[in-house]
Amino acid sequence: xxxxxxxxxxxVFAGLLALTRLxxxxxxxxxLGGLALCLWAGRGISQTAGDLLHAVSLPELWLLLLITxxxxxxxxxxxxxxxxxxxxxxxxxxxGRHGRAVSLMTIPAAIGLVPMPGGALFSAPLVEQTTSxxxxxxxxxxxxxxxxxxxxxxxxxxxxxxxxxxxxxxxxIWQFILMQLPLSLATLVAGYLILIRPHLTAxxxxxxxxxxxxxxxxxxxxxLFIVILCTLILPGALQHAAPELTLQTRKLLAMLIGLxxxxxxxxxxxxxxxxxxxxxxxxxxxxxxxxxxxxxVILFKILLDRAGLLPLAGERLIESGIPLVLVVALxxxxxxxxxxxxxGFAGISFPLLAGLASSPETGLAPASTLMLGFAFxxxxxxxSPVHLCFxxxxxxxxxxxxxxxxxxxxxxxVPPATAVVLYLLMTKAGW
Numbered sequence: 001x002x003x004x005x006x007x008x009x010x011x012v013f014a015g016l017l018a019l020t021r022l023x024x025x026x027x028x029x030x031x032l033g034g035l036a037l038c039l040w041a042g043r044g045i046s047q048t049a050g051d052l053l054h055a056v057s058l059p060e061l062w063l064l065l066l067i068t069x070x071x072x073x074x075x076x077x078x079x080x081x082x083x084x085x086x087x088x089x090x091x092x093x094x095x096g097r098h099g100r101a102v103s104l105m106t107i108p109a110a111i112g113l114v115p116m117p118g119g120a121l122f123s124a125p126l127v128e129q130t131t132s133x134x135x136x137x138x139x140x141x142x143x144x145x146x147x148x149x150x151x152x153x154x155x156x157x158x159x160x161x162x163x164x165x166x167x168x169x170x171x172x173i174w175q176f177i178l179m180q181l182p183l184s185l186a187t188l189v190a191g192y193l194i195l196i197r198p199h200l201t202a203x204x205x206x207x208x209x210x211x212x213x214x215x216x217x218x219x220x221x222x223x224l225f226i227v228i229l230c231t232l233i234l235p236g237a238l239q240h241a242a243p244e245l246t247l248q249t250r251k252l253l254a255m256l257i258g259l260x261x262x263x264x265x266x267x268x269x270x271x272x273x274x275x276x277x278x279x280x281x282x283x284x285x286x287x288x289x290x291x292x293x294x295x296x297v298i299l300f301k302i303l304l305d306r307a308g309l310l311p312l313a314g315e316r317l318i319e320s321g322i323p324l325v326l327v328v329a330l331x332x333x334x335x336x337x338x339x340x341x342x343x344g345f346a347g348i349s350f351p352l353l354a355g356l357a358s359s360p361e362t363g364l365a366p367a368s369t370l371m372l373g374f375a376f377x378x379x380x381x382x383x384s385p386v387h388l389c390f391x392x393x394x395x396x397x398x399x400x401x402x403x404x405x406x407x408x409x410x411x412x413x414v415p416p417a418t419a420v421v422l423y424l425l426m427t428k429a430g431w
Contacts, residue, residue, distance in 0.1 A: 003040075006313035009338055012036050017385065020401060025289070027296030030386060034303030041307040048303075055302040061295065063252040068121070068294050068392075070259045073281050074223065075125040075396075077266045083220050100203045101196050103130055105148050105188075111224075112149040113156065120149055120389035122224070124396040140195070142397035143407035146389055147191045150382060153342055154187070154374065154415075155180035161342035168350045169357075169370050179371050182422060183378075183415050190414035195407060219269055223262030230258025290395040297386050301339055310335055310348045318352065324362055325423075328353055328369055329376040329416070336380025340387035345377035368426035375419030379412045 003011075012033050019029040034055075038048040055061065077083060107130075108123040127145040153159045155177045166176060196203075234254030238245065245253070267274040281287060304310065314331050322330075331352065336345035350373065356362050357369040381387055385401050394404055 004313070004316055005041075005309040006316060006334070008040050009037065009309055009313060009334075012040070013338060017401075020385070025292060025296075026385075026391065027292035027294075030293075030296035030300040034300040034307075037307040037309060038303050041309050043307065051303055051306040052299070054306070055299050058302065060246075060248050060252060061298050061302075063249065063256055064298060065291055065295060067252060067256055067259060068291060069282050069287065070256075070263060071119075071121040072284075072287050072290075073263065073266065073278055074227075074259070075121050076277070076281050077223075077270065078122070078125050078220060082216065086216050086220060098200060098204055100130055101200055104144050104203075105191065105196060108145050108148040109151050109188075113152055120145060120392045121396065123149060124393060128397070137403075138397040139399040139403035140199075140407060142393040142399050143404055143411075144191075144195050145397075146393040146404070147187075147195060147382075147408065147411055149389060150378075151184050151187045151191070154183040154378065159342065161346045164343055164346050165350060165370065165374065168346070168354050169366055171367065171370070175367070176370075179367060180374065182418060183371075183375055186415045186418040187411075190411045194411050219265070223265050226262040226265075227255065227258035230261065231255045234258070286395070286398075290392060293391050293395060294388065297340065297388055297391060300386055301341065301344065304339065310338065314349060314352050318356070324356060324364060325372075328356070328364070328373050332373045332377025333380035336377040336382075337384050338380075338386075340381060340384035340390070342378065342381055345381060346374075349373060349377060365427065365431050367431040368423050371426065372419050372423040375416045379416045382408065382412050 015036070016029050016033040019032065020026055035048055035052065038051050039045070043051065104127060107126045108120075111119055111123045124142075124145050127141055131141055153161060156162065157173060157177075162176070166173060169176075171179075231251070231254055234257060235247070235250045238250040238253060242250070263278075267278065270277060313334070317327050317331055332345045332349040335348040336342070339345060339348070350370070353369055353373045354366065357364040357366040382390075383405070384390065390404070390408075394401065
């Protein structure tokens with residue numbers, strides 16, 4: 001029986017979720033899912049083994065694992081009582097009576113302005129400290145950390161998905177930003193109304209105000225600033241120094257250099273036992289488990305790409321006679337759900353959507369098509385259990401996937417619903 005590429009992907013995806021319900025480690029489940037996709041795509045055992053060998057040999061995999069491990073040390077340093085107190089007091093001072101609620105939104109959102117893999121681990125310890133000493137649902141804390149970290153990627157020019165999207169649709173950047181800003185606003189409103197507002201009274205009840213020691217604040221912030229500067233500046237320098245490296249490798253290497261430089265400050269600040277503390281952090285069972293999951297995420301994405309099923313699934317959807325507006329929404333959503341990465345849904349589905357929007361026969365306008373596809377692709381990515389930040393937030397707070405979905409799923413409805421309304425208005429205006 002000839003099974004469509006889309007059904008193959010969805011069957012494997014369902015099997016992956018079933019394995020996690022059976023307590024199979026998520027990293028192992030992802031690896032098995034990637035291998036199953038390659039085999040079902042007809043690549044055979046020898047080709048699939050070659051695909052796995054190729055994936056394991058990529059420097060991006062090992063750079064990402066090393067980066068994730070070092071981020072844990074940054075998180076440990078920020079979560080120290082003396083440091084966490086400074087960060088919390090600074091954030092709370094902006095919100096007055098509701099300073100703690102404000103800090104829960106602003107800390108992940110501020111860190112989310114910097115496109116870095118595993119960035120959810122930077123904010124997770126701070127979210128934990130903001131609610132420490134009380135019986136808050138860990139799934140709620142994980143969801144707060146995860147959701148507010150992803151408020152800017154719809155339009156912030158530093159994100160790779162924005163660069164890729166603009167190269168495909170050929171819009172002016174100011175037009176793109178103005179068009180996408182309402183989606184960021186919808187994300188913030190959804191997070192506030194669904195995650196924060198129901199707990200405003202409880203958050204304010206235990207509010208405490210203290211002063212912020214400025215010198216300690218600089219010691220905490222400086223390693224982060226170094227990471228941000230290196231992430232933004234060094235890829236260009238590395239392009240001249242090592243042009244043979246891929247863009248992704250240069251970005252990861254730049255971030256690793258920044259983490260290593262910042263780590264020197266952290267080790268100096270942590271005292272004479274700093275190196276032992278670092279080793280204990282890296283050898284922690286929770287850290288090792290998460291590193292295994294991160295490795296599984298990357299291997300799954302590489303094997304999914306080698307299988308070549310997603311582009312075929314997109315072509316079949318278009319040929320099926322489904323209304324084009326549904327294709328515009330479904331194709332990015334499925335790609336985002338399966339890949340768990342923004343550049344994944346954009347790179348896979350947007351060339352097809354741009355082609356449809358450029359054809360007069362379809363009646364689709366480029367701007368409204370892009371906005372609708374982006375919103376649904378992003379919703380799929382946010383709901384994906386293989387999204388790295390989802391994996392890291394869930395792992396840090398030790399919560400099952402289903403419990404996070406209780407919070408994330410209602411939030412994820414709001415931006416696409418906003419996009420549908422905007423799409424109707426833009427279509428009526430001829431955009």
